[in-house]
Amino acid sequence: MEREIVTPPELAEPRGFNHGVLVDGGKTLYLAGQDATGSDGDIVAPDDLVGQFEQVLDNLATVVEEAGGVSEDIVKLNIFVADRDAYRANLEPLGEVFGRYFEEYPALALFEVSGFFKEAALVELEGFAVIDEEAADAR
Template sequence: MAKSIIQTDKAPQAIGTYSQAVKAGTTVYLSGQIPLNPETMEMVSDDFAEQAKQVFENVKAVCEAAGGTMNDLVKVNIFLPDLSNFATVNEIMAQYFNKPYPARAAIGVRALPKDSQIEIDGVMELPE
């Protein structure tokens, strides 16, 4: 099965040896997104809610570049250095998804790139 590299200027460019997403068949594997402003490649804010919104916007941009929407995500992983922010994540996530929601894991981590307070990756299944 051939794979396609997904790339968009509407999400931060990769800051390492990875692609924003890779499509294999109808499945798209999204790399982790942190709250970088895609135009400046700087952190959007120190405020957690603003960081979370930017991450969801970045994920949304990659989903759209792959030909899908946020509602095509079947699995989402959310990485948080501070799990006390989980309620805020739920509130913001509800603004980006319709029911039925994707499967999800919230993972407490020690640190994230660029001292981000949140990172999200996921797997998307495109309609055939």
């Protein structure tokens, strides 16, 4: 499976995201919105955006791994936050968490929303992964 980062020279250089990811081959996995719910059903790290963000990425990675992939197979994420200013104030620690799951950023979009299903949730992510069938079979 080939993966190519698409960065048009006419657009501003991306920082903390990529404009596009072109993938050839593989199976598409649609990732449902994940909040910071832990295995006990409760929100992990109440009132801690960075802690919740890490749990959300861990939840997404678990889904991708169950399908035979790895977190790097995620090519698009939509990030929903309760407070955009809090997200922007935590860009460095959020970037550090992101770096534990991705060598290269997927295509990203950020949305501020008025609330989530679980009131204690501060962030939710959903997106797409493309899983290389041959690599998945080898794992």
